[in-house]
Amino acid sequence: MNFNEIEQKLIDWMVDFVEKPNPLLNNWAPCPFARQARINNKIEIQYSDIDTLISCVNNSLPLLDHKEVVVVCFDHTQIDATSLQEIVCNLNKKLMESNYIILEDHPDSVEYVNKVHMNFGHCGLLVIQKADKLTEASTQLNTKGYYDVWSKEELDSVVSWR
Secondary structure, eight states: OOHHHHHHHHHHHIIIIITSOBGGGTTBOSSTTHHHHHHTTOEEEEEOOGGGHHHHHHHHGGGGGTOSEEEEEEOGGGSOHHHHHHHHHHHHHHHGGGTEEEEEEOTTSOOEETTEEOOOOSSEEEEEEEHHHHHHHHHHHHHTTGGGGOOHHHHIIIIITO
């Protein structure tokens, strides 16, 4: 995988999908805060091979003092989706105590919200954020009806477990 190519595909995906209102999501963008974060240079994109993925996560945390989100891209063929979910679950147990949270995206763990395919698909992603800011944003969106078209299962997999 070429990092520059992946980075450009990720940015294109954000602009063309993540930031665009979608009629199946009640005309909300999949992530209503992504555009502003991208425009204001508050997203750090990194690449890691699977062997250094965990240390990359730990080394990324200080970046959140200056950024809102760190996205770690990795070759998903080096780890299966279930193993990644287990690793991220264990990391979150430790990191949440320090006010960090990781959301994972693996192309083989297909995710839909109200029939909208949400995965990036070109590689695996770990999205690292401050837990309190993510919870605050989620609460704000909930009061505005963002989650109205989400099923209980969709909410549980992305939001409720936090």
